[in-house]
Amino acid sequence: MDYFPLFYQIKNRPCLVVGGGEVASRKVALLLKANADVTVVSPELGATLEQWKSEGTIKHIAGKFSPEQIEGQVLIIACTDDEATNKLVHETAVKNNIPVNVVDNPKLCTFIVPSILDRSPLVAAISTGGASPVLARLLRARLETVIPAGYGKLAALAGSFRDKVKQRFSNPADRRIFWENMLQSPIAEMVFSGKDKEAKEAIEKALVDADEVTTGEVYLVGAGPGDPDLLTFRALRLMQQADVIVNDRLVSKEIMELCRRDAEIIYVGKERDKHAVPQEDINQILVRLAKEGKRVCRLKGGDPFIFGRGGEEIETLAAEQVPFQVVPAITAASGAASYAGIPLTHRDYSQSVTFVTGNRKDGTVDLNWKALAHKNQTIVFYMGLMGIEIICKQMIAHGLPETTPVALVQKATTPEQKVFIADLASMPDLVKSSDIQPPTLIIVGEVVNLHKKLSWFHS
Numbered sequence: 239m240d241y242f243p244l245f246y247q248i249k250n251r252p253c254l255v256v257g258g259g260e261v262a263s264r265k266v267a268l269l270l271k272a273n274a275d276v277t278v279v280s281p282e283l284g285a286t287l288e289q290w291k292s293e294g295t296i297k298h299i300a301g302k303f304s305p306e307q308i309e310g311q312v313l314i315i316a317c318t319d320d321e322a323t324n325k326l327v328h329e330t331a332v333k334n335n336i337p338v339n340v341v342d343n344p345k346l347c348t349f350i351v352p353s354i355l356d357r358s359p360l361v362a363a364i365s366t367g368g369a370s371p372v373l374a375r376l377l378r379a380r381l382e383t384v385i386p387a388g389y390g391k392l393a394a395l396a397g398s399f400r401d402k403v404k405q406r407f408s409n410p411a412d413r414r415i416f417w418e419n420m421l422q423s424p425i426a427e428m429v430f431s432g433k434d435k436e437a438k439e440a441i442e443k444a445l446v447d448a449d450e451v452t453t454g455e456v457y458l459v460g461a462g463p464g465d466p467d468l469l470t471f472r473a474l475r476l477m478q479q480a481d482v483i484v485n486d487r488l489v490s491k492e493i494m495e496l497c498r499r500d501a502e503i504i505y506v507g508k509e510r511d512k513h514a515v516p517q518e519d520i521n522q523i524l525v526r527l528a529k530e531g532k533r534v535c536r537l538k539g540g541d542p543f544i545f546g547r548g549g550e551e552i553e554t555l556a557a558e559q560v561p562f563q564v565v566p567a568i569t570a571a572s573g574a575a576s577y578a579g580i581p582l583t584h585r586d587y588s589q590s591v592t593f594v595t596g597n598r599k600d601g602t603v604d605l606n607w608k609a610l611a612h613k614n615q616t617i618v619f620y621m622g623l624m625g626i627e628i629i630c631k632q633m634i635a636h637g638l639p640e641t642t643p644v645a646l647v648q649k650a651t652t653p654e655q656k657v658f659i660a661d662l663a664s665m666p667d668l669v670k671s672s673d674i675q676p677p678t679l680i681i682v683g684e685v686v687n688l689h690k691k692l693s694w695f696h697s
């Protein structure tokens with residue numbers, strides 16, 4: 239983060255705008271929206287500023303900028319077309335530790351004016367750190383469409399209940415849960431459709447009925463194969479409302495960034511040279527946290543029910559009577575296949591697809607090779623990198639041609655995705671001679687030949 243975002247109280251406080259043209263009037267308009275006490279310094283004023291001056295809305299110092307004018311100001315904006323003046327304003331402000339913005343000159347700014355979505359008291363500010371104001375504006379336009387105008391009213395209504403809710407729930411966690419329930423209930427719709435009185439009554443009633451005792455819950459959430467764009471809406475919502483996130487190695491940093499900022503994070507994956515937390519301990523951690531009344535998001539790579547040991551985790555939860563829900567996700571095979579341009583089935587080449595684990599037990603990959611080594615089907619090996627030699631050898635030994643194409647997809651759907659293509663005979667050597675980073679997925683079958691024609695992602 240190059241700039242620290244905050245909302246600044248400038249109501250009735252002196253702010254200085256240096257410049258009297260069209261741009262200046264736009265900046266002054268913004269400051270006036272926040273009820274600032276605005277002084278404009280400029281030899282002349284444009285029509286809008288002139289009018290505000292005559293109405294007494296702004297003060298005017300007719301003349302050039304001089305350093306003593308910054309005395310007592312809490313914020314300064316410069317927008318003259320004279321570079322030397324802009325620079326002088328910047329230097330003077332910096333020397334006196336007053337936030338300063340020189341319009342269209344990021345180097346001379348100690349703060350940026352963001353793109354603003356105003357649903358007061360709800361305000362969203364978007365910045366690209368000066369890199370692309372147009373992008374920020376486009377994003378704001380998108381937010382305009384998803385944040386109905388009624389959100390301002392909803393925020394104001396919530397504000398009017400703040401003290402009452404605080405009195406009713408002494409524990410901040412209980413307050414947060416109360417508000418989450420309220421704001422996601424039909425009350426929001428009541429406000430949006432103008433039924434303010436009904437909404438107010440519903441909150442009053444909920445305050446009386448609310449139960450102080452909160453029971454925890456576990457969300458077993460699939461985080462997909464890596465690209466945060468592939469998360470489901472529900473996954474995202476639960477990641478943002480959980481009190482604790484229990485994650486492991488396959489959940490990418492980018493996805494962790496989307497979790498609630500102040501959630502406690504418990505990492506249970508394997509660190510380099512260290513062992514992962516044993517499955518039984520993870521099960522117990524989930525039970526303990528939920529029994530403390532926490533909402534726990536158990537975040538797992540891919541889909542929780544595909545080689546994810548999700549079944550074992552919820553078995554323990556069910557036995558302990560802890561409420562839970564499971565959120566499905568895109569599994570690595572689907573992600574890798576789409577991003578590598580390898581359809582898992584195809585009318586001409588493959589009528590079925592099988593997901594198997596290539597995880598070795600005691601040095602062998604213990605699989606029903608006879609069933610796997612058939613033409614016209616696709617086999618996807620999860621956790622197969624270590625066993626690649628055995629996998630290829632056995633598939634050939636059980637009847638597949640040596641020339642059957644094989645794809646190895648590294649870090650599928652992430653910017654580090656790489657696709658290695660070979661056949662059953664040559665893949666083990668390719669793996670040996672390449673620097674391959676886990677996690678990887680191995681796809682065996684004629685559909686792999688379509689990769690060249692259909693891949694759109696870099697490989």
Ligand code: SAH
Binds near residue numbers: 539541544545650677
């Ligand atoms: N539940 C997960 C699988 C967990 S098993 C899912 O549904 O995807 C772990 C194995 O998944 C890894 O060894 C690897 O074979 C595969 N895998 C997970 N993410 C992957 C990715 N981004 N790219 C390639 N393989 C991946």
